[in-house]
Amino acid sequence: MSDLFEDDAPEASGNTAGNAHDYSVSEIAGAVKRVIEGEFGRVRVRGEVGRVSRPGSGHLYFALKDDRATLDAVAWKGQAAKLAVKPEEGIEVIATGRMTTFPGSSKYQLVVENLEVAGQGALMAMLEKRRVQLQAEGLFDPARKQPIPFLPEVIGVVTSPSGAVIRDILHRLRDRFPRKVLIWPVAVQGQACAPEVARAIAGFNALTPGGALPRPDLLIVARGGGSIEDLWGFNEEIVVRAAAASAIPLISAVGHETDTTLIDFAADLRAPTPTAAAEMAVPVRAELAALIAEQGARIARVVMLSADRRRQRLADLARALGRPEALTAPARQRLDLTGARLDPSLRGATAAKRAAFARVGARMGPALLTGFLLGERRSLADRAARLAPALATRTDRTRERFDALAARLERAHQARTGNALREIGHDRERLGQMAARLAAVLPVRIERARERLVALDRMRATLGYTETLARGYAVVRAGEALVTGAEAARTEPRLEIEFADGRVAVRPDEAPPAEPRAETSGPAKAAAAKPKKPAAPDQGSLF
Template structure:
């Protein structure tokens, strides 16, 4: 190997008296010399290692890392080489890469230009991760039965994340748009050696808060971090973090990485969100939708109460007609009293006339004493009849009044029973109506129409195949918001062309957004 700093003599040593005579290299000269040395010594090499971060930009080149437990080597496969590779390197794979070493002077780094990649088994990190996952799963930490339901509308939400990243801003923004809630942030490191212990302490710290204290205890926890490589997310695979998430008494949502990233905390959490923004959407409902739904329910309840009230009022009126009117109950006794009272006066007058005639006949035969005795006897007789007639009339009137009072009390009792039974009957009918409404929403097809489907009918009957649709003169298509009448086309529609497969190696997952 050539010496980049050849010494011309004792005075050519750095720091010696002849330092001014040493050759001064330019940056480009020195970088070129290093490049020639590395490329000369490592013309063609085979490197075995675990694939780390993989990047596939739109240029078609393939960038990835080869690593072991002590070092990381940057690797690159140019567009043409990447397109010819039989095995595409994926994160976590252990591969044998064949290529040549070179340098990149623009960043003062050395890298491997890869020509071919061969699989060499599972990577060490992935093997260790799988072993840890199986161990924790055997302990029951990932059991679905121990997962708690997420509260529908939490009052306080605790977020465990970095306070300086874009993750917390996305969560707060989405919560503010959907349903503003009180948020407590526990700042932690989201990668590196301090990540795992800080995240575990944050989860335990939120659980240690006293409900109703000066610092409110969260009703829901969100552990969030943006995307990254396996090494960046490794802190969330540590056993201390997984056990803290599994032992949390507060329901916990895991939102670590992007949708394709999977960590062990996702298995222990009560709910996994594909992204931090999705975690905020899962945490709270949309306030405007809830208000609209409540307004609709209130309107429907008012209509149901009105209909039920009208039906009960009509039923009560029908029952009241069967009871009869109080006036009708006392009409007969009143009529008998009037009849008896009308007959009493003529009877008295007739009796008086008869007695008077009899008196006149006897007047000539009776002396004053006999007349006085007779008058006294007749007066006693009339008094006796009067005393008997008045109590009889009083008893008849009292009996009529008692009959009317009993009928009125019976009517009041029936009305009270109806008034007491009406609310319970209304509640039972309301519960049955709500149950029927839930069943209707569950089995009805209108919810399916809202998801983008349509119902095709011909002559009022559903059409389920293409032949029947082509034979019909007119078709009626029902969408979510209405129906449309169309005429079937006899010519078959052109089939959409499949997009050409990109063989340049620039495929892969695009942006999640």
């Protein structure tokens, strides 16, 4: 391998190339890759994370740096999902992996297989940074928190089914107020903790109220105490966002009273211990029954006292009103007096009306009716006499108005017709002008087209092979195929040679006649021995 990178000294003879082998770029890149991967098969690198990139491919690219150098690192998609710690810019980590090179850009990099935080101080720094970021988004806003139901029917518990936490919660609920409990088993530490807890919270929220599996009225996320590394799953962003987005009120009971995780800030209520969470979830049944009995007794006493007070008040008011007979006696006496006077008054009014009718009926006779009819007839004749002149006058006025309208319509029609005739004249004049322009332009366009056609035909004739034949060339064919070489011509039984003035058929197997030789001497021989002037270069055939 050392021979690959060894520079041979140039020879004394001045040969600058020397005896060094010429390697390709790919060979050099492969050799460097083998050296680095052989020397650094598996390493642990401590440094500060910087420049984190998460493209859509799922791979994870980041840099590890200290005060003097920077090392590029990459975690492929499958391994990135398994990392216990997600890299965040600014935290100090210890990355375990293997060194390799990327020949595409001539650089080396660390392929990360595991990532862990370098000490508790770095974990606390990362935790504080994440807390500030989520608080800036409003996930910890007290206005978003929901009230805890006083007595939930169903309680959902997100915890490990095998730990002491679930037993403490169930025991405490049984002692205080038994309720239906749904347990969603999850891992409470390790890499699977955060995604499983987030899925459990979202799964409880996805249940349909009143369905076959009842939707909880309250959620409890619980875990026992431990180190910050053990509780780290409840600090992950996915868990905090799931708790903040929960439509069901949520109590966080992670760790002991001194332990604080980010889910405590996003939950609607924080309990110091899982047992305290059960106490916050339901009241004490015996105390509640005693309170209800006490309140019932108080209500009964208050109702009785209120009824007694109202009964006494009613008796007092009744004594102030007096006897009902004394109130209605005057009205009854007035009714009796009025009833006694009603019958004589009705008879007197009937007799008076009958007498008045008799007087009017006595005056009614045929003469009165005839006089009335004559008066009406005269009034009708008078109105008929006045109606005829009025009708004639109204008809004359209407006729005059129609005549005036007809005259205006005639004038408007004549004006409109005159305008139309003038427009037709203008259009006819413009049409004549355009016809004259067209008659003048058409011959010019035809002449230009003819000249262009002649030029194109001349170009066709110039570029055609017939013009080449006129300059002394010939075309050799074997049937319909062209023959362009002597070897091909010897294999054909019959050839046809086309000249400018016609075609000649020949057979390649006929020997050409021998040319006569003549001895030359003197000036003629010297002229023959004189080198000929080189001929003009052959321009070749278009075919």
